[in-house]
Amino acid sequence: MVLPQLRRVRWAVRATLVLGVAASVVANVLHALDNPISQAIAAWPPLALLLTVELISRVPVHRRSLAFARLIATATIAGIAAWVSYWHMAGVAARYGETGASPYLLPLSVDGLIVVASICLVELAGRITTLETEARATTTRPSTPPADIQVADTPVAPNDGREDSLTVPGLIPMPSAANTRRGPTTTAALAEVAAALPRKTLPKPRGAEVSAFAPTRKNRVTASTSAPATKATNAAKPPAKSRRTPAQTLEAAAKIKAADPDITETDLAAQLGISASRWRTIRRQADQADLRLAA
Numbered sequence: 303m304v305l306p307q308l309r310r311v312r313w314a315v316r317a318t319l320v321l322g323v324a325a326s327v328v329a330n331v332l333h334a335l336d337n338p339i340s341q342a343i344a345a346w347p348p349l350a351l352l353l354t355v356e357l358i359s360r361v362p363v364h365r366r367s368l369a370f371a372r373l374i375a376t377a378t379i380a381g382i383a384a385w386v387s388y389w390h391m392a393g394v395a396a397r398y399g400e401t402g403a404s405p406y407l408l409p410l411s412v413d414g415l416i417v418v419a420s421i422c423l424v425e426l427a428g429r430i431t432t433l434e435t436e437a438r439a440t441t442t443r444p445s446t447p448p449a450d451i452q453v454a455d456t457p458v459a460p461n462d463g464r465e466d467s468l469t470v471p472g473l474i475p476m477p478s479a480a481n482t483r484r485g486p487t488t489t490a491a492l493a494e495v496a497a498a499l500p501r502k503t504l505p506k507p508r509g510a511e512v513s514a515f516a517p518t519r520k521n522r523v524t525a526s527t528s529a530p531a532t533k534a535t536n537a538a539k540p541p542a543k544s545r546r547t548p549a550q551t552l553e554a555a556a557k558i559k560a561a562d563p564d565i566t567e568t569d570l571a572a573q574l575g576i577s578a579s580r581w582r583t584i585r586r587q588a589d590q591a592d593l594r595l596a597a
Contacts, residue, residue, distance in 0.1 A: 305433045312426045319419035323352045325412050326383070329391035344390060347383035348416075354379050355420040359427035380420070384413045548584045551576070 330344035354376045363369040391409035400408065546554070551574060558573055559565060565573075571581040 305430065305437070308426060308430050308433070312423065312430065315419055315422045315426060319352065319355065319416060319423060322412055322415040322419060323348045326387040326391065326416065329394045329409075329412075330387060332394045333390035344386075347379075347386045351380050351383040351416065351420070355423055359423045362431060380417065384416075388413060548587060551581075551584050552588055555581075 326348040327345045330348065331341045334340040334344035358372055358376055388409040391412060392405045395405040395408050554574055555570055558570055567581065568578050571578045574581065
């Protein structure tokens with residue numbers, strides 16, 4: 303609401319300026335001789351000041367030198383109008399009964415009103431021009447939706463297993479849809495899972511039907527006879543090879559390098575029985591430990 307209010311105030315200030323200029327014009331016309339030429343000459347200075355103020359308040363400034371020149375010209379015209387109007391109004395006031403200091407003070411009120419209204423009109427014009435420029439820049443600026451709304455509106459389609467198949471520039475890459483894809487859960491699949499799970503049956507009274515899931519004597523015998531075979535199989539399995547510690551791996555690597563100084567890192571990892579990435583990780587951890595000890 304600031305811009306409409308300033309426009310209304312500008313119209314009020316313009317009306318005040320017109321009122322002061324009208325008073326000055328009337329005093330000049332009354333003081334002039336009783337002929338149209340004299341009256342037009344006397345009325346011209348206040349009208350020239352009014353037109354000059356309107357021009358500088360409506361025409362925007364593009365060069366400081368030109369703005370300074372027109373301000374000097376406006377001040378000169380205002381001085382001429384004030385000088386002429388002052389003596390004309392003082393003579394009219396004295397002719398129509400004003401005595402003492404009143405004829406000389408009354409013109410100052412009219413000239414002061416014109417000066418104040420002129421300055422206010424120029425200031426309001428500059429302020430209104432600034433606000434209108436800012437409003438035009440705001441309305442013409444393109445509006446972009448937030449980034450989170452753009453991501454939410456982007457359709458997510460299943461990819462071919464590659465994590466970089468669905469990426470958005472400037473955002474964190476989304477995990478692959480193929481890795482989180484799950485098959486449909488149907489009633490048949492649930493039934494198969496339930497059938498595969500063992501069931502416990504409660505003791506039933508005599509004469510009741512034996513459950514298909516209840517263990518029979520044959521099953522007990524089979525389980526008892528298969529137990530020793532399972533133990534024998536477990537005993538026949540070789541013990542699992544224990545994994546070397548990083549210190550042991552470094553020691554073994556030092557021995558291999560001592561035997562073959564020209565061996566590459568890949569061949570060294572192969573002889574140690576580990577991957578190249580695992581070997582690099584062990585070396586990095588050892589270097590960090592050495593740095594901590596040195597510190």
